[in-house]
Amino acid sequence: MKILVTGFDPFGGEAVNPALEAVKQLPANIAGAEVQWLEVPTVFYKSAQVLEEKIAAYQPDVVLCIGQAGGRFGLTPERVAINQDDARIPDNDGNQPIDTVIRADGAPAYFATLPIKAMVEAIKAAGLPASVSNTAGTFVCNHLMYQALYLADKKFPGLKAGFMHIPFMTEQVVDKPNTASMALADIVKGIESAIAAIVSYRDKEDLKTIGGETH
Template sequence: MKVLVTGFEPFGGEKGNPALEAIKGLPAEIHGAEVRWLEVPTVFHKSAQVLEEEMNRYQPDFVLCIGQAGGRTSLTPERVVINQDDARISDNEDNQPIDRPIRPDGASAYFSSLPIKAMVQAIKKKDYRPLFPIRQGLLSAAI
């Protein structure tokens, strides 16, 4: 099994991104699964392009997109990604789209195929205090 884990480059004037630093420390193999990490640009539509290119090259069985959400104090597995850019802040190239579809030909939203509820229970056992949001942060790309 192959797993691709992504993290965004630093953004919003920050020197680093804790999510990216966390995935850089992942081992190359976890429980028999081959793990590869990928830094994606914090630029609308470029992130999706970089991710698609790597998915085509690597052909992963699973993709986990890890992100930083300032102010959150817990891990938050997300069930749904919304096909809409609605930026609170500009990306690293000063783009700030508002109410714009990420993929005009795509669905309005996409549900994760991962076992989110089981993941939340596993996180709770480790005492990481998970939240259960209903939508993905809008800096992420839906593909």
């Protein structure tokens, strides 16, 4: 089994991106699966182009995209990506699409095809906070998740894909009072635990645990 894990470059004025720093530290083998990491630009469409080229070359069974969600305190596998860009800030190339469809021939939304609830439970079992997230936002994170699932639907049959947001690293909140963060080593451990769950549930249905919210 081959798993491709992506991490974005820094954006929004941050000097680092914990997603990229974490995926760089992943071992090459997790639970018997081969793991490769890929840096992607925090840029609409360009990120998807880089991902598609790597998928075509590497032919992974699974794509797990990782992104920074500053302010969240746990690791949060995403349930769904929507076919809409609505950027609150410009991306790293200065693009700021507003109310823009990502793929004209794509579904209104795509649900993750990874075992998101099993991933959450595995991260919790490793002693770290985790929960299912029901919104990936409308910035490049949602864009890339949508594009990964679109590619799986249209071009790479059998490919499983999804996205997980992670908190700021501790170093990023030195000047951000009352902002949640996590040590990089713990972020790496959480991603490893999530990947182990993906491997374990390769041929099984996801857990039927509660992962919803009231609002």
